[in-house]
Amino acid sequence: MAKIVVSPERFSLVFFDAERIAELTGQVADKIGLPDDLELRIEVDERMPLGRTKISSLDPVTLSVEGGAFEDAKRPRHLSDRSVQDVLGRMLLRVKDRLDPNFENAPADENLSLQQLVAWTVYSEGRCERLGLPTQKQRWLYHFRNRHGFSDVADAAFDRLWNADALTWSDIDLICAETQRARDELANPGVR
Amino acid sequence: MADPKKPRPAFAPWDRRELPGSFTVEETARRVGHYKWVEMRLFEALGGWVATVPELDVKMRLGTHCYKHAWHAELWHKRLPELREMNPDRLTAPANDDVVAFMDALTAPERTDQTIEKLVGVYRVLIPHKIAAYTYHLNNTSTITDAPTIRSLKLILSDEFEDWRDGEMLIQSLLEMESEVRRAADRQAALEAILLRAGGIAGPGSIGFPVASAPPTSEEVLT
Amino acid sequence: MRRHLPADALARDDRFVRWTLEDRISDPRAAARRAVSSSGGPDGSGGSGPTAKNRVGFNPSRPGAPDQARALMHGIFVGELQALEGAGRTCFDFDTGSGTDEVPLELKLDMARQCWDEARHCEISVKLGEWMGTEIGEFAENIFLFEAACNPDPVLRLVGVNRALEGLAIDVFNTMKEFGDSAGDPFLSFCEDWMLADEVTHVKMGSDWLRRLTEKDPARRDRALEFQRVVDRLFSTGGFRGEEKDSPIKLARKFREMAGFSTEEIDVVAEEARQARAEMTDKVAGP
Numbered sequence: 118m119a120k121i122v123v124s125p126e127r128f129s130l131v132f133f134d135a136e137r138i139a140e141l142t143g144q145v146a147d148k149i150g151l152p153d154d155l156e157l158r159i160e161v162d163e164r165m166p167l168g169r170t171k172i173s174s175l176d177p178v179t180l181s182v183e184g185g186a187f188e189d190a191k192r193p194r195h196l197s198d199r200s201v202q203d204v205l206g207r208m209l210l211r212v213k214d215r216l217d218p219n220f221e222n223a224p225a226d227e228n229l230s231l232q233q234l235v236a237w238t239v240y241s242e243g244r245c246e247r248l249g250l251p252t253q254k255q256r257w258l259y260h261f262r263n264r265h266g267f268s269d270v271a272d273a274a275f276d277r278l279w280n281a282d283a284l285t286w287s288d289i290d291l292i293c294a295e296t297q298r299a300r301d302e303l304a305n306p307g308v309r
Numbered sequence: 310m311a312d313p314k315k316p317r318p319a320f321a322p323w324d325r326r327e328l329p330g331s332f333t334v335e336e337t338a339r340r341v342g343h344y345k346w347v348e349m350r351l352f353e354a355l356g357g358w359v360a361t362v363p364e365l366d367v368k369m370r371l372g373t374h375c376y377k378h379a380w381h382a383e384l385w386h387k388r389l390p391e392l393r394e395m396n397p398d399r400l401t402a403p404a405n406d407d408v409v410a411f412m413d414a415l416t417a418p419e420r421t422d423q424t425i426e427k428l429v430g431v432y433r434v435l436i437p438h439k440i441a442a443y444t445y446h447l448n449n450t451s452t453i454t455d456a457p458t459i460r461s462l463k464l465i466l467s468d469e470f471e472d473w474r475d476g477e478m479l480i481q482s483l484l485e486m487e488s489e490v491r492r493a494a495d496r497q498a499a500l501e502a503i504l505l506r507a508g509g510i511a512g513p514g515s516i517g518f519p520v521a522s523a524p525p526t527s528e529e530v531l532t
Numbered sequence: 533m534r535r536h537l538p539a540d541a542l543a544r545d546d547r548f549v550r551w552t553l554e555d556r557i558s559d560p561r562a563a564a565r566r567a568v569s570s571s572g573g574p575d576g577s578g579g580s581g582p583t584a585k586n587r588v589g590f591n592p593s594r595p596g597a598p599d600q601a602r603a604l605m606h607g608i609f610v611g612e613l614q615a616l617e618g619a620g621r622t623c624f625d626f627d628t629g630s631g632t633d634e635v636p637l638e639l640k641l642d643m644a645r646q647c648w649d650e651a652r653h654c655e656i657s658v659k660l661g662e663w664m665g666t667e668i669g670e671f672a673e674n675i676f677l678f679e680a681a682c683n684p685d686p687v688l689r690l691v692g693v694n695r696a697l698e699g700l701a702i703d704v705f706n707t708m709k710e711f712g713d714s715a716g717d718p719f720l721s722f723c724e725d726w727m728l729a730d731e732v733t734h735v736k737m738g739s740d741w742l743r744r745l746t747e748k749d750p751a752r753r754d755r756a757l758e759f760q761r762v763v764d765r766l767f768s769t770g771g772f773r774g775e776e777k778d779s780p781i782k783l784a785r786k787f788r789e790m791a792g793f794s795t796e797e798i799d800v801v802a803e804e805a806r807q808a809r810a811e812m813t814d815k816v817a818g819p
Contacts, residue, residue, distance in 0.1 A: 259663070
């Protein structure tokens with residue numbers, strides 16, 4: 118199991134348990150197949166009930182998470198195992214992808230377009246489902262449609278991303294280009 | 310081309326409507342006033358129950374049905390002045406004290422675990438009795454002189470049949486154990502007994518048969 | 533069946549969890565939340581893209597916007613449930629008549645019609661939730677809508693529900709409709725527009741009845757409008773609603789005018805919203 122550090126060690130504004138977060142992180146990391154010698158840092162900003170997340174560093178792997186991302190939406194300030202597994206599943210898969218040479222062309226996170234980001238997320242979420250991690254397919258389909266269009270082309274692209282296991286960054290980029298063409302055609306029919 | 314001046318019968322051969330009807334203007338107004346009172350109590354109860362039932366599908370359906378019975382009350386409210394009752398409130402009354410007792414018993418359940426009792430009262434007792442009373446009225450009033458009442462009855466009956474079906478299906482979907490079937494049956498029997506004493510939603514003669522004011526006791530039945 | 537049901541007696545199945553106004557106010561993170569514009573639910577975005585800096589209001593171009601829309605849609609759903617329950621209770625809680633504590637038959641008939649409309653809105657919201665990938669009960673339910681609006685005085689109830697609550701619904705539906713339009717969602721803006729039409733009717737009902745019931749009692753009318761201001765203020769807590777660019781929910785002036793609000797009345801709501809926002813800003817800034 119990877120070495121995991123959760124900060125803060127003690128939470129004062131929310132009822133989170135750092136040990137539990139570490140335990141869940143370890144389980145997710147093992148399912149994903151991250152190397153045992155990888156150091157994982159999970160930094161939780163408990164002041165923020167919002168849900169923004171970020172891969173702050175790849176060496177060591179550092180995930181910065183606003184507290185709301187791990188929170189139980191029905192019991193505010195309480196930890197949700199499901200939310201932790203859901204969020205970490207897709208983030209750690211993206212980490213794994215970034216460590217893969219097939220993704221060396223991928224832009225830095227802050228330079229990803231919304232379309233690229235959600236496409237990559239869908240690719241991650243599909244793998245999460247097959248690994249037995251919690252996910253919400255219809256939710257991500259909605260996200261995907263919002264960015265790639267409400268169309269048969271977009272839905273077909275979603276299915277390809279969701280069901281794939283070994284894509285490269287180029288594959289993802291090509292899919293984004295395909296849906297962009299479809300959106301352009303819809304906006305300007307007859308123009309090539 | 311036919312001669313436009315050639316006399317034609319006032320009633321086409323397929324129009325078999327006749328003048329006679331069982332109800333005078335006053336009797337019709339009396340019944341309509343009773344119908345209106347019942348529809349009002351019903352829509353108020355359905356509206357009040359919405360917040361007390363936890364089952365989401367039942368909750369939404371009660372909201373829809375609340376409106377339908379309110380609309381029925383409105384149709385009757387508008388009919389009364391047309392029947393020479395310029396003060397509709399005067400005739401908006403229960404047929405007798407037993408009808409009041411029935412509606413009080415119908416609307417009594419309020420706990421969140423009493424959805425079966427609430428629905429059975431409405432959909433296995435009251436609405437079937439309304440359908441019976443409205444059908445009797447529809448079939449016995451003058452098809453010519455009382456056409457407006459007939460129109461309202463037909464529109465209302467269409468709603469009643471739909472609501473009856475909706476409610477019955479909800480009840481069937483809620484009954485999962487024999488004990489619940491018995492609960493539903495007991496509730497139905499208790500309310501039927503009160504309505505029997507009332508004579509129906511418009512009192513004795515609601516469906517044409519005069520009904521005894523109280524059911525016979527077992528002693529009377531045996532002797 | 534008793535009259536005037538307390539809000540904590542609203543019946544729900546096991547999927548629903550309640551979050552009270554007290555819970556919300558006592559959350560020690562509340563101040564930190566207001567310091568940053570709302571960004572919606574977990575999005576795994578890592579703060580990426582050219583719009584990362586564009587953290588204003590309910591902005592469709594922000595990474596978390598679809599999740600924000602989902603959460604808002606669930607909020608709409610539970611709001612419609614409470615509106616349905618409120619309209620239903622108004623049919624039952626008062627005797628029919630012309631007394632101060634009574635309501636005319638025609639008002640009850642209008643409330644019954646509103647029951648139907650709100651039931652339909654619940655149905656629409658459930659279907660839209662399915663479309664957006666939201667489960668019923670996925671988010672905690674706040675019942676302060678029912679609490680704030682359902683007053684035992686029939687006239688206060690009317691303004692609380694039909695002018696304040698339904699007025700908020702107009703603002704929210706308009707915001708969602710615009711979100712749907714910008715995203716190209718074929719169902720969202722279509723459905724929101726149909727619901728918007730109904731809400732305009734409901735507000736108009738409230739405005740018309742307020743005028744009729746208080747025609748000969750200006751003091752009662754003033755009390756009612758004051759109550760409406762209080763409720764409107766609650767609904768604008770923390771700058772949730774307003775006319776500023778970063779207000780998550782924008783005041784929908786055009787539709788409010790259609791519904792019978794005068795310009796002056798809309799200005800009052802806008803001013804209450806500005807004051808609510810300023811209060812929260814001061815709280816965040818600290819002494």
